[in-house]
Amino acid sequence: MNVVILSTYQHFGGAAVATSRLHRALLNQGVQATLLIGTSNRQEKHQPAPEVAFLANNFLAEQTAFGRFVAERLYFLPFERDPSVRFQFSPAVFGADLDFHPAVQQADLLHIHWSSFGFLSLSGLRSLFSLGKPVVWTLHDQWAFTGGCHYTGGCTHFMTHCHHCPYLKKPASNDLSARRFDRKQWAYTNAPLHVVHPSRWLAEQAEGSALLGSFPHQVIPNTLDQQVFAPATSPRDGGQPQRLLFGSANVTDTRKGFRYFAEALTLLHQQHPELTPEILVFGKGRSYLFNELPYPIRQLGLLTSEADIVAAYNAADAMVVPSLEDNLPNTIVEAMSCGTPVVGFRTGGIPEMIDHRQNGYLAATGSAQELADGLAYVLTHPDPAALRNQARQSAEARFSEDVVAGQHIDLYQSLLSAPANR
Numbered sequence: 383m384n385v386v387i388l389s390t391y392q393h394f395g396g397a398a399v400a401t402s403r404l405h406r407a408l409l410n411q412g413v414q415a416t417l418l419i420g421t422s423n424r425q426e427k428h429q430p431a432p433e434v435a436f437l438a439n440n441f442l443a444e445q446t447a448f449g450r451f452v453a454e455r456l457y458f459l460p461f462e463r464d465p466s467v468r469f470q471f472s473p474a475v476f477g478a479d480l481d482f483h484p485a486v487q488q489a490d491l492l493h494i495h496w497s498s499f500g501f502l503s504l505s506g507l508r509s510l511f512s513l514g515k516p517v518v519w520t521l522h523d524q525w526a527f528t529g530g531c532h533y534t535g536g537c538t539h540f541m542t543h544c545h546h547c548p549y550l551k552k553p554a555s556n557d558l559s560a561r562r563f564d565r566k567q568w569a570y571t572n573a574p575l576h577v578v579h580p581s582r583w584l585a586e587q588a589e590g591s592a593l594l595g596s597f598p599h600q601v602i603p604n605t606l607d608q609q610v611f612a613p614a615t616s617p618r619d620g621g622q623p624q625r626l627l628f629g630s631a632n633v634t635d636t637r638k639g640f641r642y643f644a645e646a647l648t649l650l651h652q653q654h655p656e657l658t659p660e661i662l663v664f665g666k667g668r669s670y671l672f673n674e675l676p677y678p679i680r681q682l683g684l685l686t687s688e689a690d691i692v693a694a695y696n697a698a699d700a701m702v703v704p705s706l707e708d709n710l711p712n713t714i715v716e717a718m719s720c721g722t723p724v725v726g727f728r729t730g731g732i733p734e735m736i737d738h739r740q741n742g743y744l745a746a747t748g749s750a751q752e753l754a755d756g757l758a759y760v761l762t763h764p765d766p767a768a769l770r771n772q773a774r775q776s777a778e779a780r781f782s783e784d785v786v787a788g789q790h791i792d793l794y795q796s797l798l799s800a801p802a803n804r
Contacts, residue, residue, distance in 0.1 A: 383794060385413060386489035388480070390420040390501040392434065395631060396712045397496035397522035400580070400604040404520075404790065407605045407783035409433060413791060416485045420478060420501030421447035435485050437478055437501075450476045450500030460551075461558045466636075467549045471530045473562055477503030480510060491794055494519040498532075504562075504569040511573035516797040518790075520578040520602075522709060527591035529559030529566075533637060533707045540591050566593055573597075576797060578790075580604050580710035581731025600793060605786035606715050608778055610688055613721035613770065614696040624659040624761055627698035627722070629685075629713050633667040639704030639727065644671040645750035646704070650757050651676035657761050664694055695720035700742075700760040704753055708732060718742075718777040721770040725756035735780075741773040 387405050391398035401417070408415045421438040438447040453476045455468065462468055477500060480486050492515055497507070511517060523532040529544030531537075539545055539559075547559035554560075570593060577599045579585035585601050588594045626647075630638040650657060661675060664682040672679055685691045695701065701717035703726035710731040714724050718735070724742040726732045727749075736742040743756030763769050779785070 383414060383798060384488060384490045385415045385493055385794060386485050386491075387415060387417045387493045387495065388420075388497060388502070389417065389495040390497055390499050392417065392419045395496070399712055400522065401495040401520075403605050403607070404786070405433070406607070407787040408790065410783055411787045411791060413787070413794075416489075418480075418483070418485050420497075420499075421451075437480070437483070447478070447500065450478065452500075454498075454500045458558075463549055463551050470532055471547075471549045471559075472498040472525060472532065473530050473558065474498065474502070474504045474507075476500050477506040479506060481513065486510070486513070489515060490798055491516045491518065493517075496522050498525060504565050508569040508571075508573075511569070511575065514574065516794075516800070517573065517575050518578055518793065518797070519575060520580070521584055521588065522580070524584070524587060526566075526577075527588050527593040529561075529563035531559070535707065540587075540593070542592055563593070570594070570597075576600065576793065578602050578793070581734055583731045583734065584709050602789045602793070603781055603786060604710055604712065604715055605783050606712075606719050606777070606781050608719055608782045611692055611695075611716050611719035611777075613774055624657070625662050625698045626659050626757060626761075627662045627664075627694060627701050627717070628703075629664040629694070629701070631665055633663060633665045633669050637706050637708075639706050640669050641671055642704040642727075642748065642750050642753055643702050644669075644675060646702075646753035646757060647675055647677060649751055649754035653754065654758050654762075657758070659699070659757075659761060662694060662698060664691075691716065692720060695722045698722055699766065700725055700757065702726070702753075702757070703732065704745075705729065705732065706747060710735065715777065715781050718773040719781065721774040723760050723769045723773045725753065725760060727753070735776075737772070737776060741769065741776050 389398055389401040392402055405415055405417045417434045419436050438444040457475050458473055524534055525532045528540045531549050544559040544563040545555050546553040547557055550557050575597050577594055577597050579601050580603050582601050585599050589599055628643055633640055659677055661677050661679040664685045666684050695717050701722050701724045703711055703714055703724055708730040714735045717724050724736055727747040728744045729747040733744055736744050738744045743759050745752035745756050
């Protein structure tokens with residue numbers, strides 16, 4: 383069994399991180415798997431390993447890949463509602479031609495992950511489907527079944543046909559989202575596609591969509607090395623200051639909900655003056671709300687090494703994930719694996735990860751008061767060691783490499799043994 387996994391990036395962004403972790407888990411289970419990367423981000427370095435192939439493997443190829451990325455953004459520029467949505471809609475007009483790449487040609491099965499930003503165009507996707515090889519597509523957001531947005535923000539047009547898109551400057555019945563929706567229908571026609579979702583929430587969204595509703599679907603969560611992401615050998619004790627952790631690739635991304643965290647901290651300060659937690663924040667960017675927090679804040683910056691990320695989780699009493707929309711956040715998987723309980727909103731795939739009042743706390747989406755209640759619940763819990771232990775146990779049962787890789791291997795084998803592939 384020769385599997386090729388396709389991803390725009392190797393380490394940059396949550397989808398890329400999840401993809402690379404699955405690749406490593408499959409290798410550890412003895413699967414012959416090649417990770418084919420569209421391009422390396424400037425913030426990451428090439429990994430010289432035989433199991434990893436870079437489409438952009440020289441200076442000219444890197445410039446070409448960057449050109450495709452720029453072309454994608456420039457294509458969308460005249461249509462965008464405002465700069466805040468510039469990277470939240472991908473038209474997939476420009477992309478690489480992978481039909482004749484040696485890894486793709488030699489593969490028994492293709493496994494697509496996040497493919498936007500100039501890696502695969504819709505024409506490129508159709509060409510891969512036309513090879514006749516079984517294709518697994520793990521969705522990390524809603525893009526595959528919308529007219530171009532990565533998260534719909536509550537819009538349900540994808541269930542019938544995208545149009546009047548709220549991300550566009552001039553929404554209309556035949557706007558860019560409607561035209562790209564039609565193009566996706568063309569690309570998906572007769573595709574040998576099996577769709578995988580890290581969360582039941584995303585699966586339900588896709589199953590109800592006009593574009594992907596007719597394809598087979600399966601829920602398999604993201605995976606994580608439980609030996610690397612583990613509780614500290616010296617657990618936190620009562621003599622240390624209490625700490626709350628917030629992390630995001632981009633702290634200023636409104637979808638990640640930092641402003642609700644800030645509001646919750648103000649309420650916590652008013653309602654529980656005896657609590658004086660320190661706030662830890664990792665990720666790129668600085669929110670204007672930092673200066674308004676009632677507690678001291680320590681910025682950790684963009685953490686790139688696993689050791690630093692693990693240390694941050696182990697330094698905290700709770701991870702806070704106030705996302706307004708999310709699939710299966712890596713931060714929750716990582717925190718729970720380190721035995722750190724999580725407080726988050728009841729949205730997307732988050733309720734599938736947090737068992738309310740067992741390994742964390744679920745608040746109503748957008749409720750700063752309930753988020754504050756969750757923070758107080760964790761910070762005043764009578765048995766924090768038990769709370770941490772439950773978080774760790776749930777992560778081991780759901781996200782460990784052998785569990786998740788095993789589910790993928792079973793899927794691959796079933797697709798390869800199907801009559802059409804014998």
